[in-house]
Amino acid sequence: MDELNLLLVDDHPVVRAGLKAVLTEQAGLRVVAEAADGAAAIAQLNRLETLGEHVDVVLMDLQMDGMDGVEATGRIRSAGGPPVLILTTYDSDSDIRTALDAGAAGYLLKDAPLARLTAAVRDAARGRRVLSEEVAARMDPAARNAATDLSPRELELLGLLSRGLVNRQIARELFISESTVKTHLIHIYSKLGVDTRTAAIDQARTLRLIR
Amino acid sequence: MDELNLLLVDDHPVVRAGLKAVLTEQAGLRVVAEAADGAAAIAQLNRLETLGEHVDVVLMDLQMDGMDGVEATGRIRSAGGPPVLILTTYDSDSDIRTALDAGAAGYLLKDAPLARLTAAVRDAARGRRVLSEEVAARMDPAARNAATDLSPRELELLGLLSRGLVNRQIARELFISESTVKTHLIHIYSKLGVDTRTAAIDQARTLRLIR
DNA sequence: GGCGTCGCCGCCCCTACGGATGATCTTCGA
DNA sequence: TCGAAGATCATCCGTAGGGGCGGCGACGCC
Numbered sequence: 328m329d330e331l332n333l334l335l336v337d338d339h340p341v342v343r344a345g346l347k348a349v350l351t352e353q354a355g356l357r358v359v360a361e362a363a364d365g366a367a368a369i370a371q372l373n374r375l376e377t378l379g380e381h382v383d384v385v386l387m388d389l390q391m392d393g394m395d396g397v398e399a400t401g402r403i404r405s406a407g408g409p410p411v412l413i414l415t416t417y418d419s420d421s422d423i424r425t426a427l428d429a430g431a432a433g434y435l436l437k438d439a440p441l442a443r444l445t446a447a448v449r450d451a452a453r454g455r456r457v458l459s460e461e462v463a464a465r466m467d468p469a470a471r472n473a474a475t476d477l478s479p480r481e482l483e484l485l486g487l488l489s490r491g492l493v494n495r496q497i498a499r500e501l502f503i504s505e506s507t508v509k510t511h512l513i514h515i516y517s518k519l520g521v522d523t524r525t526a527a528i529d530q531a532r533t534l535r536l537i538r
Numbered sequence: 539m540d541e542l543n544l545l546l547v548d549d550h551p552v553v554r555a556g557l558k559a560v561l562t563e564q565a566g567l568r569v570v571a572e573a574a575d576g577a578a579a580i581a582q583l584n585r586l587e588t589l590g591e592h593v594d595v596v597l598m599d600l601q602m603d604g605m606d607g608v609e610a611t612g613r614i615r616s617a618g619g620p621p622v623l624i625l626t627t628y629d630s631d632s633d634i635r636t637a638l639d640a641g642a643a644g645y646l647l648k649d650a651p652l653a654r655l656t657a658a659v660r661d662a663a664r665g666r667r668v669l670s671e672e673v674a675a676r677m678d679p680a681a682r683n684a685a686t687d688l689s690p691r692e693l694e695l696l697g698l699l700s701r702g703l704v705n706r707q708i709a710r711e712l713f714i715s716e717s718t719v720k721t722h723l724i725h726i727y728s729k730l731g732v733d734t735r736t737a738a739i740d741q742a743r744t745l746r747l748i749r
Numbered sequence: 750g751g752c753g754t755c756g757c758c759g760c761c762c763c764t765a766c767g768g769a770t771g772a773t774c775t776t777c778g779a
Numbered sequence: 780t781c782g783a784a785g786a787t788c789a790t791c792c793g794t795a796g797g798g799g800c801g802g803c804g805a806c807g808c809c
Contacts, residue, residue: 439551
């Protein structure tokens with residue numbers, strides 16, 4: 328099989344058209360369908376299956392109206408669908424983790440060079456995991472900056488923080504005491520080098536720990 | 539003159555390629571140069587000028603590494619350059635305002651349909667102001683939701699809030715007393731329907747008052 | 750001229766928050 | 780098996796933040 332069949336999922340018509348133009352000009356890639364959100368992507372996969380069309384790789388954006396990329400990825404994977412390659416603008420730690428946990432075959436940034444993109448598509452089609460350099464470096468435990476290495480629990484707290492919850496609400500949400508919430512916050516502050524919750528949110532955002 | 543000459547400015551190669559593919563397929567549009575950030579865009583304009591090449595419209599992303607779109611727009615406009623059409627993913631009030639203040643000829647979202655994009659390019663080339671529907675509605679004073687209509691000063695406070703400053707720092711930054719900061723915050727909270735600073739930041743973000 | 754909005758300032762009060770410190774339990778790897 | 784790291788909880792303390800007042804000058808609009 329020489330030609331790989333792709334499904335593009337992105338809510339920006341311009342980006343879809345661009346990907347299509349770029350990828351079809353590269354030998355061996357064929358865009359067989361497009362979708363503007365996760366639900367449409369799944370519908371397209373079902374439609375193509377009934378037509379006997381094969382899809383080798385799904386190129387999926389994360390941020391979309393309607394069903395987002397993470398959920399769609401999870402559903403496609405659990406249904407035994409084709410490998411899903413995430414192609415997105417953002418590279419927050421939590422995004423990457425949830426996407427990979429959902430079964431994504433890879434995670435690329437939209438500012439990746441075209442050669443890398445096409446190579447990633449081919450790798451994903453062969454069942455290999457592909458991460459862009461920055462993402463791989465981010466996920467490599469050895470290369471992590473110790474100062475910004477928050478525990479999963481602390482990242483969870485950070486998420487609730489950024490949603491504007493007060494300590495009491497965070498405590499209830501996580502079924503822990505308010506004291507524990509405060510302890511976690513102190514740890515987060517010291518790791519991020521700040522001393523207030525709003526500064527922690529800001530810092531976490533610039534470090535791309537959260538979105 | 540039938541063919542319009544465009545300069546594309548976007549730090550995503552994929553998006554640039556997509557725009558180029560889409561726009562050149564539309565009759566009358568020609569992409570004469572591309573740039574990955576604001577500084578490169580200005581350099582390209584200078585280069586094209588010495589070559590005697592004319593640029594009718596600059597299509598500019600806002601979020602870029604290096605010189606961002608707002609600053610680049612300001613410089614291009616103040617140098618008597620071609621009209622600049624902003625094409626971006628985000629539509630926060632503050633982004634729109636600063637871009638238009640910097641002299642942008644229009645503001646479009648990347649999820650705009652292609653027909654609208656090409657129409658906007660032609661309008662911009664003719665010196666007309668173009669805003670996407672959502673943006674225009676947002677900027678229309680009559681259509682504003684009174685509950686979320688913050689004064690300019692309050693938006694300014696909100697920006698400092700989101701950067702994690704404490705009241706004392708905000709006061710110093712704005713040369714006002716801490717009491718006044720508190721008063722502004724109270725007003726912001728009541729307009730946003732929240733009662734803590736973090737919740738205000740979150741709400742302002744979801745309402746796209748800030749980024 | 751009066752009314753509303755905006756920006757500015759002060760007081761009081763109470764709570765939430767942040768800092769310091771110390772402690773228990775689990776898990777995991779050296 | 781011992782220690783490090785994570786998650787949990789607690790108490791004490793001081794301050795920053797938020798709520799409720801009231802007030803003042805400037806500006807624009809009817």
